[in-house]
Amino acid sequence: MSLQDQLLQFLLSGITVGSIYALIALGFVTIYNVTGIINFAQGEFAVYGALIAITVFQKSRLLSGNVNIDVGWPLPVAALFSIGVTTLLGLLLYRLGIQTARKASTLSMIIITIGAALVMKGVALLVWGTDPFRLPVFTQGTPFKIGGAILTRQSVWVIAVTAVLLLLLYLFFNYTLTGKALRACSVNSGAARLMGINPQRMALLAFGLSAAITAVAGIVIVPSTFMTYDRGLILSLKGFVAATIGGMSSPVGAVVGGLLLGILEAFSAGLLSSGYKDAISFIVLFIVLAAQLGGLLRGRTVVAEQAGL
Numbered sequence: 001m002s003l004q005d006q007l008l009q010f011l012l013s014g015i016t017v018g019s020i021y022a023l024i025a026l027g028f029v030t031i032y033n034v035t036g037i038i039n040f041a042q043g044e045f046a047v048y049g050a051l052i053a054i055t056v057f058q059k060s061r062l063l064s065g066n067v068n069i070d071v072g073w074p075l076p077v078a079a080l081f082s083i084g085v086t087t088l089l090g091l092l093l094y095r096l097g098i099q100t101a102r103k104a105s106t107l108s109m110i111i112i113t114i115g116a117a118l119v120m121k122g123v124a125l126l127v128w129g130t131d132p133f134r135l136p137v138f139t140q141g142t143p144f145k146i147g148g149a150i151l152t153r154q155s156v157w158v159i160a161v162t163a164v165l166l167l168l169l170y171l172f173f174n175y176t177l178t179g180k181a182l183r184a185c186s187v188n189s190g191a192a193r194l195m196g197i198n199p200q201r202m203a204l205l206a207f208g209l210s211a212a213i214t215a216v217a218g219i220v221i222v223p224s225t226f227m228t229y230d231r232g233l234i235l236s237l238k239g240f241v242a243a244t245i246g247g248m249s250s251p252v253g254a255v256v257g258g259l260l261l262g263i264l265e266a267f268s269a270g271l272l273s274s275g276y277k278d279a280i281s282f283i284v285l286f287i288v289l290a291a292q293l294g295g296l297l298r299g300r301t302v303v304a305e306q307a308g309l
Contacts, residue, residue, distance in 0.1 A: 004148070005147060006270065008146065009149040010270040011149075011266070014266030014267065016151075016159060016262070018242075018262020019258065020158060020221050020262070021239055021241075021242040021259075021261050022254060022262075023162055023165065023214065023217035024042055024236070024239025024242070024258075025246065025255070026169065026214075026251055026254045026255070027211070027213045027214040027239065028239055028240055029250065030209055030251075033182075033183075033206075033248075033249065034206040036106055038110050039093075039207075040114045040117055040236050041093060041113045041236070042236050042240075043117070043233060044116075044117050045211045045215055046214045046221070047121075047227060047228075047232045048086050048218070049214065050219055050227040051124065051128050051133060051218075052086065053075075053078045053079050053218075054134070054222065055069055055128075056071040056077075057075055060128075062127050062128060063127060063129075075135070079219050086211050086212065086214070086215035087212045087215070089120075089211055090208045091211075093211075094208075097115075098112065098113075098203070099200065099203075099204075117232060117236065120232070124229035124232075125229045125230075128229055132226035133226065133228070134226050135223045137154045138154060139153045139157065141153055152224075154224050157220055157223075158224070161220050162255065165213060169213075178205070182206060185199050185202045237285065241284055244285075245257030245260055261284065264284065268280040
């Protein structure tokens with residue numbers, strides 16, 4: 001394979017991985033814009049979305065092999081069920097964790113989400129154990145050849161799902177009353193309250209919508225890689241880096257940030273070593289945090305206080 005073909009292959013791989021990061025980043029942005037909270041339990045929603053879908057799709061052994069589950073639902077039904085259950089988990093996180101501590105500072109809210117992530121990881125370990133799980137590819141067939149590079153059919157699914165979700169979010173936020181209410185809360189929750197919008201209800205909706213988006217990310221990634229109970233942390237960090245690259249303010253920025261991070265990782269792994277992939281991400285995280293996080297926390301702390309979250 002020529003150098004040009006290798007570079008094209010790295011680009012396609014980066015776009016595929018970046019699309020996953022973009023989906024998780026969309027979840028971060030959805031919550032942050034409405035509540036001012038950075039939800040570090042975001043990656044756990046991807047884990048639960050994947051593992052729940054696998055459990056009801058194929059025969060699974062749970063609780064250290066003591067329970068056998070053989071529901072055998074079709075994959076689309078299993079995916080919808082998993083997204084629904086994960087959405088409920090997002091709603092519970094807000095009701096039990098965030099809303100009950102609505103008088104706390106934004107930093108305290110972030111710590112609550114970290115604690116929630118640890119709890120969710122522990123539950124996943126108890127239920128699914130340490131075994132890796134995987135779904136079959138959505139569409140069988142030979143990969144597509146683009147120039148001298150290869151694009152798998154599952155990669156097409158990942159990219160297409162990201163594009164469709166971005167379009168649906170654009171339509172939702174711009175052409176529905178509920179979406180406009182969410183946008184109003186993100187701009188000025190105090191003024192939104194005066195217009196009859198309930199900021200707490202909108203925050204609840206944001207958590208549920210965020211969990212659903214991230215569950216989709218978990219489902220589309222598992223045909224390409226194994227999912228284990230402890231993948232949530234790294235997915236949260238990658239999604240957070242992508243969201244901050246995009247400015248934490250818009251879905252489009254989140255997608256662009258995810259794609260940039262994925263492409264950067266792919267080229268660093270291909271041209272340097274795969275061992276540098278995560279290191280590159282953390283270097284980017286450090287740079288982004290140094291440049292933006294202080295301003296983000298200072299600029300958005302008042303949002304949660306105004307919303308009475």
